[in-house]
Amino acid sequence: MTEKALRLGTRRSKLAMAQSGQVADAVSQVTGRPVELVEITTYGDTSREHLAQIGGTGVFVAALRDALLRGEVDFAVHSLKDLPTAQHEGLVVAAVPEREDPRDVVVARDTRKLTDLPDGARIGTGAPRRMAQLNAYARAHGVEIETVPIRGNVDTRIGYVRSGELDAVVLAAAGLNRVGRIDEVTDFLSVDTVLPAPGQGALAVECAADNASLIAALAELDDPFTRVAVTAERSLLAALEAGCSAPVGALADILADGQTVKEMRLRGVVGMTDGSTLVQLSTTGPVPETHEAALALGRELATEMLAQGAAGLMGERAH
Numbered sequence: 144m145t146e147k148a149l150r151l152g153t154r155r156s157k158l159a160m161a162q163s164g165q166v167a168d169a170v171s172q173v174t175g176r177p178v179e180l181v182e183i184t185t186y187g188d189t190s191r192e193h194l195a196q197i198g199g200t201g202v203f204v205a206a207l208r209d210a211l212l213r214g215e216v217d218f219a220v221h222s223l224k225d226l227p228t229a230q231h232e233g234l235v236v237a238a239v240p241e242r243e244d245p246r247d248v249v250v251a252r253d254t255r256k257l258t259d260l261p262d263g264a265r266i267g268t269g270a271p272r273r274m275a276q277l278n279a280y281a282r283a284h285g286v287e288i289e290t291v292p293i294r295g296n297v298d299t300r301i302g303y304v305r306s307g308e309l310d311a312v313v314l315a316a317a318g319l320n321r322v323g324r325i326d327e328v329t330d331f332l333s334v335d336t337v338l339p340a341p342g343q344g345a346l347a348v349e350c351a352a353d354n355a356s357l358i359a360a361l362a363e364l365d366d367p368f369t370r371v372a373v374t375a376e377r378s379l380l381a382a383l384e385a386g387c388s389a390p391v392g393a394l395a396d397i398l399a400d401g402q403t404v405k406e407m408r409l410r411g412v413v414g415m416t417d418g419s420t421l422v423q424l425s426t427t428g429p430v431p432e433t434h435e436a437a438l439a440l441g442r443e444l445a446t447e448m449l450a451q452g453a454a455g456l457m458g459e460r461a462h
Contacts, residue, residue: 146175146176146177147176148176148177148178148179149170149174149176149177149178149179149217149218149357150178150179150181150215150216150217150218151163151166151167151170151178151179151180151181151216151217151218151219151220152181152183152207152210152211152215152216152218152219152220153180153181153182153183153207153219153220154182154183154184154203154207155182155183155184156296157296157297157298157322158222158296158297158318158321158322159220159222160180160182161321161322161323162220162222162321162346163180163220164180165321166220166240166346166348166364167179167180169240169364170218170348170360170361170364173360173361173363173364174360181210181215181216183206183207183210183216184206203221203222203225204219204221204225204226204227207219207221207349208231208234208349211234211349211350211351212233212234212351214351217350217351217354217357218237218348218349218350218357218361219348219349219350220346220347220348220349221346221347221349222318222342222345222346222347223239223342223343223345223346223347223373223377224340224341224342224343224345226342226347226377228377228378228380228381228384229381231349232352233351233352233353234349234350234351234352235349235350235351235352235358236347236348236349237348237349237350237357237358237361237362237365238347238348238361238362238363238364238365239345239346239347239348239365239366239369239370239373240345240346240348240364240365240366240369241366241369242317242344242345242366242369242372242373243316243317243320243321243344243345244316244317244320244331244344245315245316245317245334245339245343245344245345245394246315246316246331246332246333246334246337246339246344247273247313247314247315247316247332247337247339247343248313248314248315248316248319248328248330248331248332249266249311249312249313249328249329249330249332250300250301250304250311250312250314250327250328250329251304251310251311251312251329251330252304252307252310252311254329255310255311255329255330256329256330257277257280257311257330257332257336258330260286260288260310260311261310262286262287263287263288263289264287264288264289264310264311265288265289265291265308265309265310265311266288266289266290266291266309266310266311266312266313267290267291267292267293267300267303267304267309267311267312267313268290268291268292268293268312268313269292269293269294270313270340270390271389271390271416272338272340272390272391272392272412273290273313273337273390274290274292274390274416274417274418275389275390275412275413275414275415275416275417275418275421276336276337276338276392276412276414276418276421277290277313277337277418278290278416278417278418278419279414279418279419279421280336280337280418281418282418282419290416291309293309293312297314297318297319297322297324300312300314301314301324301327311329313332313337315339315340315343315344316328316331316344317343317344334394334410337392338392338393338394338410338411338412338423339392339393339394340391340392340393341373341376341377341379341380341391341392341393342373342376342377343394345369345373348361348364368397368404368430370437371395371407371430371431371434371437372394372395372396372397372407372437373395374431374434374437374438374441375393375395375407375409375431375437375438375440375441376393376394376395376409376441377393377441378437378438378439378440378441378442378445379391379393379409379411379441379442379444379445379448380393380441381441381445382441382442382445382446382449383411383413383445383448383449383453386445386449386453386454387413387449387453387454387456389413389414389415389416389453389456390413390414390416391411391412391413392411392412392413393409393410393411393412393441394409394410395407395408395409395410395440396408397430398427404430406427406428406429406430407427407428407429407430407431407440408425408426408427409425409426409427409440409441409444410423410424410425411423411424411425411444411445411448413448413453413456414456415456420452420455420456422448422451422452422453422456424444424447424448424451425444426440426443426444426447428440
């Protein structure tokens with residue numbers, strides 16, 4: 144008798160289905176059981192409001208988590224950057240698979256790069272974090288740009304460029320990779336220009352905290368380096384969120400010498416969406432050996448950023 148299929152809860156977007164499909168295949172391989180996708184519509188998918196207005200964090204995950212807690216699905220796949228930083232009681236992130244490219248990318252008309260967009264270029268993005276850094280970049284280089292808040296899936300966003308409504312849009316490289324559209328990118332943004340969202344490019348595989356056998360099976364998909372990196376990034380975000388509502392970017396990367404992992408560098412940025420003020424700091428140290436050490440690294444950098452004026456950006460919500 145074949146074992147019962149595992150039910151994987153996923154959002155319905157093309158991107159969510161693509162990344163859930165990849166995880167489903169991997170889970171099937173480690174468990175030897177079939178995996179079926181269960182499509183769930185979340186508030187973030189149906190609301191037409193801008194993400195900054197509906198609260199951003201958690202709007203894409205609440206319905207999936209409810210289905211998990213009700214036992215309608217066995218596990219769920221989230222884009223890690225959509226997950227609230229607070230641990231959810233009753234659920235556990237059983238795996239953080241190896242991360243995709245964390246960078247942001249530009250899809251622009253006439254295959255332009257960020258550096259050769261025309262003066263006054265209209266650049267679409269739904270993320271205040273990207274707006275803050277793009278506007279800071281423009282100010283530093285003496286160019287005029289207009290950041291335009293947009294929503295929608297990859298097709299919709301790239302459509303604004305194709306139709307000529309916008310000169311460029313900024314998206315996550317990982318998402319375009321997963322839906323097979325990375326060849327439409329006209330510029331990969333250096334993380335020195337735009338630091339990604341905490342956890343960008345990584346997935347979280349979540350299941351009920353009391354399902355020990357599934358937790359053990361899913362743990363096979365976990366990538367320890369990705370997990371410590373995103374733990375540090377999210378710890379930074381949590382500590383800044385407590386003292387600052389401005390847009391936050393963070394990236395932890397492993398510094399290696401050939402095959403030998405030497406250290407981890409954590410970078411953080413917080414700023415006003417108009418780019419007038421940015422607080423950017425980084426710290427480098429040994430790769431955290433434990434979850435607690437990764438959390439501490441994020442908190443320490445956040446404390447330094449708050450001391451450098453990040454707290455002064457309080458209340459700068461995108462209106």
